Amino acid sequence: MSFPWAEHYAPKHPLMQWVDEKLPLPRLVYNAIGAGYPVPRNLNYFWNFGVLAGVALVIQIVTGVIMAMHYGANDLVAFSTVEQTMRDVNAGWLMRYAHANGASFFFIVVYLHIFRGLFFGSYKAPREMVWLLGLVIFLLMMATAFMGYVLPWGQMSYWGAKVITGLFGAIPVVGEPIQTWLLGGFAPGNASLNRFFSLHFLLPFVIAGVIILHIWALHIPGSSNPTGVEVQGPQDTVPFHPYYTAKDGFGLGVFLICFATMLFFAPNFLGHPDNYIEANPLSTPAHIVPEWYFWPFYAILRAFTVDFFFVPAKLLGVLAMFASILLLFFLPWLDTSPVRSGHYRPVFKKFFIILLIDVAILGYCGGAPAEEPYVMISQIAAAYYFAHFLIVLPLISRFEKPLPLPGSITESVLAKYGKADGEIAAVPAE
Amino acid sequence: MRRRDFINIAAVGFAGVGAVAVVVPLIDQMNPSADVLALASTEVDLSAIQPGQAIKTTFRAQPLFVRHLTDKEIAEADKVDASTLRDPQTLEERTVGGKKQWLVTMGVCTHLGCVPLGAGEGENRGEYGGYFCPCHGSSYDTAARIRKGPAPKNLEVPKFSFTSDTAILVG
Numbered sequence A: 001m002s003f004p005w006a007e008h009y010a011p012k013h014p015l016m017q018w019v020d021e022k023l024p025l026p027r028l029v030y031n032a033i034g035a036g037y038p039v040p041r042n043l044n045y046f047w048n049f050g051v052l053a054g055v056a057l058v059i060q061i062v063t064g065v066i067m068a069m070h071y072g073a074n075d076l077v078a079f080s081t082v083e084q085t086m087r088d089v090n091a092g093w094l095m096r097y098a099h100a101n102g103a104s105f106f107f108i109v110v111y112l113h114i115f116r117g118l119f120f121g122s123y124k125a126p127r128e129m130v131w132l133l134g135l136v137i138f139l140l141m142m143a144t145a146f147m148g149y150v151l152p153w154g155q156m157s158y159w160g161a162k163v164i165t166g167l168f169g170a171i172p173v174v175g176e177p178i179q180t181w182l183l184g185g186f187a188p189g190n191a192s193l194n195r196f197f198s199l200h201f202l203l204p205f206v207i208a209g210v211i212i213l214h215i216w217a218l219h220i221p222g223s224s225n226p227t228g229v230e231v232q233g234p235q236d237t238v239p240f241h242p243y244y245t246a247k248d249g250f251g252l253g254v255f256l257i258c259f260a261t262m263l264f265f266a267p268n269f270l271g272h273p274d275n276y277i278e279a280n281p282l283s284t285p286a287h288i289v290p291e292w293y294f295w296p297f298y299a300i301l302r303a304f305t306v307d308f309f310f311v312p313a314k315l316l317g318v319l320a321m322f323a324s325i326l327l328l329f330f331l332p333w334l335d336t337s338p339v340r341s342g343h344y345r346p347v348f349k350k351f352f353i354i355l356l357i358d359v360a361i362l363g364y365c366g367g368a369p370a371e372e373p374y375v376m377i378s379q380i381a382a383a384y385y386f387a388h389f390l391i392v393l394p395l396i397s398r399f400e401k402p403l404p405l406p407g408s409i410t411e412s413v414l415a416k417y418g419k420a421d422g423e424i425a426a427v428p429a430e
Numbered sequence B: 001m002r003r004r005d006f007i008n009i010a011a012v013g014f015a016g017v018g019a020v021a022v023v024v025p026l027i028d029q030m031n032p033s034a035d036v037l038a039l040a041s042t043e044v045d046l047s048a049i050q051p052g053q054a055i056k057t058t059f060r061a062q063p064l065f066v067r068h069l070t071d072k073e074i075a076e077a078d079k080v081d082a083s084t085l086r087d088p089q090t091l092e093e094r095t096v097g098g099k100k101q102w103l104v105t106m107g108v109c110t111h112l113g114c115v116p117l118g119a120g121e122g123e124n125r126g127e128y129g130g131y132f133c134p135c136h137g138s139s140y141d142t143a144a145r146i147r148k149g150p151a152p153k154n155l156e157v158p159k160f161s162f163t164s165d166t167a168i169l170v171g
């Protein structure tokens, strides 16, 4: 699906015509990320992060498949094969550092991508399905990253596996059988390591599949844009190629510079030294924390310290942690304001900034030790997180008076850059 | 019922039963295998453990704490009114054969499964003098009962018996 004014794929070379008849794959690509896909002309750099997330996935798959060639998924050797990868395998250190930091960068771009959606109201009709599929990808990513972190079989790997599978143990009655089932034993062991490796290998390809659905769903209404006003005609769009391939290419360059800086100058900055100690079931590291990208959720988990009625604190924490993500699946129906972009929603904009601060606070507390004042701060911040989505957003949508929207994408562009310039831009020169 | 509907329902029903029969082993293979389940019991020699000391050993691939309580620790544990606790149990109920000085528990925090501190020499024993879990701050008292923090239950006391005055068999 596309706008009626989309450019048509018309291969000139006889070979391409022949391919197009037999398997129109180049046509599919042309219509998806080529000149055949018209995109709003006013996208800003926040629209780069989807493509960057895709690149991050490719980096993970390439470095991951290579590392799997040198890795032994057995609790007796896993730790030392990862060390061999680091010390003995040619360029092994590069693959591993790229993979470990690649996971962090993957989460950075995905978080920016998600907050872009939250601010510009990308989750609203007609793009609810895009949002829902994005959340599915996010959940799969978290599962993948968690299982990947277990593979080096260091102390953090082991205890992370123990604590996270312990979450399921909190569920009444079926919890413990589920935990043993997940681990294949009563504590993390060889069985757990093997299945985590198998699934860690599989899930990224499942993610790739869901990404295809995500983009398919996106291409039905087409991309939203910073004004949130829908495309009305050809003057509002430019072809994806070369306009956004160029813009995304620039963003990719910036991304790769940041990534390389981290990779070559601070490859262990985001890691935990404890994970260079082999797993020891008899001793818990003094300070167990998950990877930074799980911190906000970890803070919510730990925020519950007292029982409430009959529900034990442990179960409450687990429920709240899962709820904090599941909640986002209902977002398209919690925010009922017809205005998408936060730029035209003065009240929403303020609360959005508060939400950002709130999540940053949760993240900070999730990485801090489980002591006061962090526990109390997490409690307040967790409560606010839920209140934002369940109370604040529905109320704002009801009472806020949005600013006047521009009549069209083109009108907003011209208002910003002046009539003359705008006309030039509308008829690109080169 | 029409013949066609009957055949349809019967076929789909049969295929459904078949699908379930296939899914059961697919799921069950993830449960602990026979070699994991073939767990030995553990014998622990108590003779070298002085009052106030504790040792850490393993039982079923998980840490086991064996602690020799001092009289003061026993008195502290007995002083508490058990009914006021989150997981009400007396020290008496948590020890075997009237030998209240031998506190044998799993070293697995009932919150999310970390190994609490307090069995090793000089480790933080927390506010209540028993064990302290560094992961999310659960404190256990001298009877290894949960007193503070997110853990819902006391440290588990495994089944064990005295084989002599100075040895126990766990499991």
Ligand code: HEM
Binding pocket: A057, A060, A061, A062, A063, A064, A065, A066, A067, A068, A071, A082, A096, A099, A100, A103, A106, A141, A144, A145, A146, A147, A148, A149, A150, A151, A152, A200, A201, A203, A204, A205, A207, A271
């Ligand atoms: C969604 C994409 C992926 C994410 C987010 C991800 C994440 C991770 C993380 C966080 C680690 C632990 C890194 C460390 O601390 O050393 C890891 C390890 C590993 N991953 Fe991945 N991964 C992904 C894709 C893949 C793929 C496609 C493979 C291919 C089989 C793979 C193979 C491995 C191997 C062999 C390890 C163990 C070596 C090591 O720990 O460095 N990964 N992964």
Ligand code: FES
Binding pocket: B109, B110, B111, B112, B113, B114, B133, B134, B135, B136, B137, B138, B149, B150, B151
């Ligand atoms: S695992 Fe011990 S307090 Fe959470």
